[in-house]
Amino acid sequence: MQGNQTIFLVIQHADLQTQKEYLPVIEKAVQDNKTFPANLALLKDRMALREGKKQIYGSQIFIDSNTGKKYVQPLQNPEGVDKLRAEVGLPSMETYLQQSFQMDWNLKEYYKNLPEIEKLLEERKSAK
Known part of the structure; x- marks a missing residue:
């Protein structure tokens, strides 16, 4: 599996x-x-x-280069993300974000920040 893991990362x-x-x-x-x-x-x-779509499993994070604030990039199904993650062997959003990024997962906060996240991502895309 180690060789396959290396190929996957590439x-x-x-x-x-x-x-x-x-x-x-x-x-x-x-x-x-x-x-x-x-x-x-x-x-x-x-x-x-x-491809300009929303992610399914919540694995991708965005860091605002101006503020250093970390955000979960837009999700297709925020309410069901933990169930989907469990089906593929990923830890809950709470565990993943805390261990990997020292972030808290809060659905209310996610929805509150979503317009800001989408605006920042659009600005980043326009700057390229």
Whole structure:
């Protein structure tokens, strides 16, 4: 599995076209128990955001370069995200954000900050 994990990380950080090309390979590897379902979830989140869609599993965080404030990038189903995460072997949003980013997960706060997050992401996209 270690070799597959290395290959996954290369694909996860590649450009969108490469990710699209290798998505079926990662899906097959999950079916064959050669990589973790969580890897596929992370890849799908990253690809969705790059395609201008909302992420499914809440794995992608945005850091405002002006304030240093951290945000969860837009989610398709914020209320059901923990159930979806559990299905692929990912910890709850609360655990993930606390351990990885020293952030708290609060659904009310997420919704309150969502317009600001979307505005910041749009500004970042326009600046490129």
